Amino acid sequence: VHSLKSAIRTVTQTQAPRHPMSVDADDEEVYSKHADDLIRFATGLVGPSNASDVVQEAVLSCLSSPKWTHVIDKRSYLYRSVYNKAAEFQRTSNRRRLREQLTARWELMETPPEVRPEVLAAVFRLSMKQRAVIVLTYWEDLDPRSISRRMGISEGSVKRHLARGRSRLKEVLNP
Amino acid sequence: MTDTLDTQIRALVTELINSAPQAPSLSELERRENQVAGVPLLPRAQGRLSLRRPVILAALGAVVALGATSAGLTVAGSFGAHKGNTTTRTGSGSHPEQTAFNRHKVVSAVLTADQDEILSETTEFVDPGGQIVNAKRVFVDNTGGNAVYETLSASGSPADALVFSSESVIDIYYAKQVWWPVQGRSGARSPSLQDPESTISGVQSLVSSGQLKVVSRAEINGQAATEVVGEADGLPGSSLTLWVSQATNLPIQAIGTQSDGSQQVTSYLWLARNDQNVALAAPAVPSGFMELSGPPAGEVPTSPLG
Numbered sequence: 003v004h005s006l007k008s009a010i011r012t013v014t015q016t017q018a019p020r021h022p023m024s025v026d027a028d029d030e031e032v033y034s035k036h037a038d039d040l041i042r043f044a045t046g047l048v049g050p051s052n053a054s055d056v057v058q059e060a061v062l063s064c065l066s067s068p069k070w071t072h073v074i075d076k077r078s079y080l081y082r083s084v085y086n087k088a089a090e091f092q093r094t095s096n097r098r099r100l101r102e103q104l105t106a107r108w109e110l111m112e113t114p115p116e117v118r119p120e121v122l123a124a125v126f127r128l129s130m131k132q133r134a135v136i137v138l139t140y141w142e143d144l145d146p147r148s149i150s151r152r153m154g155i156s157e158g159s160v161k162r163h164l165a166r167g168r169s170r171l172k173e174v175l176n177p
Numbered sequence: 178m179t180d181t182l183d184t185q186i187r188a189l190v191t192e193l194i195n196s197a198p199q200a201p202s203l204s205e206l207e208r209r210e211n212q213v214a215g216v217p218l219l220p221r222a223q224g225r226l227s228l229r230r231p232v233i234l235a236a237l238g239a240v241v242a243l244g245a246t247s248a249g250l251t252v253a254g255s256f257g258a259h260k261g262n263t264t265t266r267t268g269s270g271s272h273p274e275q276t277a278f279n280r281h282k283v284v285s286a287v288l289t290a291d292q293d294e295i296l297s298e299t300t301e302f303v304d305p306g307g308q309i310v311n312a313k314r315v316f317v318d319n320t321g322g323n324a325v326y327e328t329l330s331a332s333g334s335p336a337d338a339l340v341f342s343s344e345s346v347i348d349i350y351y352a353k354q355v356w357w358p359v360q361g362r363s364g365a366r367s368p369s370l371q372d373p374e375s376t377i378s379g380v381q382s383l384v385s386s387g388q389l390k391v392v393s394r395a396e397i398n399g400q401a402a403t404e405v406v407g408e409a410d411g412l413p414g415s416s417l418t419l420w421v422s423q424a425t426n427l428p429i430q431a432i433g434t435q436s437d438g439s440q441q442v443t444s445y446l447w448l449a450r451n452d453q454n455v456a457l458a459a460p461a462v463p464s465g466f467m468e469l470s471g472p473p474a475g476e477v478p479t480s481p482l483g
Contacts, residue, residue: 029203030203033203034202034203037200037201037202037203038200040200041197041198041199041200042194042197044197045193045194045196045197045198046190046193046194049193049196050193050196050197050198053197053198054198054200054201057200057201058201058206061203061206062206118192121189121192121193122193124189125189125190125193136186136190137190137194140183140186140187140190140191141190141191141194168182168186171182171185171186171189172182175182175185175186175189176182176185
């Protein structure tokens with residue numbers, strides 16, 4: 003019964019209708035300003051194959067949210083949305099891959115040749131939060147305080163995830 | 178060394194980020210949204226339900242049996258020479274169809290277990306000489322949002338435990354009979370462990386990403402219903418072998434081997450969801466233990482996450 007409830011809850015969440023999306027010039031400007039950074043951030047979280055889907059879901063979710071017009075720091079809001087969609091993607095990607103397998107399109111899900119498998123393997127050994135903090139630290143050169151504001155988590159949490167992420171990567175890179 | 182590591186990480190991140198696709202334009206996103214809006218989501222969701230139910234029934238029954246046969250918890254004994262897994266290979270070979278099929282079953286079973294079972298995993302760190310130098314045990318209740326990370330003493334009992342709940346995180350130091358709230362840690366709504374192969378999501382990723390492949394069938398510790406699902410060789414200098422129950426499709430053991438011969442052996446138990454097993458992931462502070470405001474002065478226990 004518990005599992006059935008969970009499954010039904012999942013279905014309900016999946017089917018939650020979006021508010022109609024209304025895009026204005028300000029949205030265009032905000033998105034175009036941050037689109038490249040968002041797709042890179044998403045790539046760091048879920049890899050290049052799935053980054054577009056994650057960004058698409060995140061941006062559409064933001065733009066159709068009633069809260070969007072009241073958001074002051076839209077960049078951070080978008081980043082957090084990308085992070086949340088990436089985490090959601092990680093939870094559901096296996097089901098999606100399964101469907102792809104069943105329709106004989108498995109090969110489409112394989113890693114693009116331009117990324118070495120060991121790179122993805124190393125990054126995927128990190129938790130999603132560790133990935134986010136690592137990417138923001140080593141790609142965007144943000145310090146923990148800035149990451150804290152960007153992601154909406156405490157500075158201590160950022161430092162902890164960074165330390166664990168580095169430690170994990172150290173094991174992988176210097177076995 | 179730190180600079181070198183930073184350089185390595187920066188190079189790795191740069192390579193990954195440089196593979197980023199072109200960002201879609203907003204008009205492209207709108208177009209995709211309109212396409213998606215015309216496709217009902219229900220078939221996908223229904224597929225999920227129809228997939229899950231049979232697996233739940235099969236997995237629950239089998240997991241109870243698996244748990245009953247191995248419930249002594251692997252590290253209930255003492256440290257010493259690692260006995261290793263008694264393995265009897267009964268075949269070998271791999272072909273794509275078999276790999277895909279097993280991947281499917283394993284991911285389905287793990288996803289189901291994510292909802293229902295309490296994951297118990299015990300990890301032994303074995304040096305190149307075969308001696309167990311450290312052991313940790315974890316109980317994770319993803320549904321309840323509780324988890325406990327224990328460092329085990331030589332006798333197999335917990336020496337220290339980090340206990341996560343949705344409200345707090347506390348550290349219990351059994352040897353000193355004290356406990357304290359852990360500052361700076363938020364509640365663990367989604368407990369995640371350090372080692373990807375030791376986490377539900379990590380196992381999902383490893384299996385579904387194709388890093389693992391079927392290489393042979395085997396027996397482990399006398400359990401006939403097991404098979405080798407894979408050996409991950411994508412990581413420089415290390416390998417991972419994951420053993421999955423044929424009966425339940427759930428991982429029962431992962432062996433990570435470093436280039437120096439040291440190993441990290443993780444044993445999984447997927448415990449049925451009942452009051453007794455739920456309590457394993459939410460241990461209470463033993464009566465008589467003194468509350469402290471922080472770690473005791475002097476000797477500080479090794480963090481179970483360390």
